[in-house]
Amino acid sequence: MIYKKQLIELREAHNLKQYELADILGIYKGLYNQYETEYEIIPIKHLNTLCNYFHTSFDYMFGFDDIKNSLNLNEEIDMKKSGIRLKEFRKAKKITQSDLAKELNCSYGTIAGYEIGRYVIATPFLYQICKKYRISADYLLGKKDFPKDLN
Secondary structure: OHHHHHHHHHHHHHHHHHHHHHHOOOHHHHHHHHHHOOOOOOOHHHHHHHHHHHHHHHHHOOOOOOOOOOOOOOOOHHHHHHHHHHHHHHHHHHOOOOHHHHHHHHHHHHHHHHHOHHHHHHHHHHHHHHHHOOHHHHHHHHHHOOEEEEO
């Protein structure tokens, strides 16, 4: 994962302490520290909260985009839209659910659950898909409608 640098940079640019961001997320400072050092993977819901707080995108946080300030992004992740987009992406690339599950080292049921909008895609899976296939994380999560592809 590559959000560590961006988290630290944004926190320091806003003169915030780790405990202040932990309070925003409703977690302990120690857990936030583990997110910032990437000892623990930050869940999508917490990363979304931070993206909204700092007015930035998932694509920036993952190092796919250099633009810090992103306007016109939806604040909420649309799980139904995300599922539809994941399925459309997978089919356009001619990848079966089973093949994607193998690639991500997860179960077929996990991919199916993402595609029906039962739950939001996990941070490491989102990162892997977006990096390998050059698709926008914000697009996949339903936070923006275009552009779909990363530059």
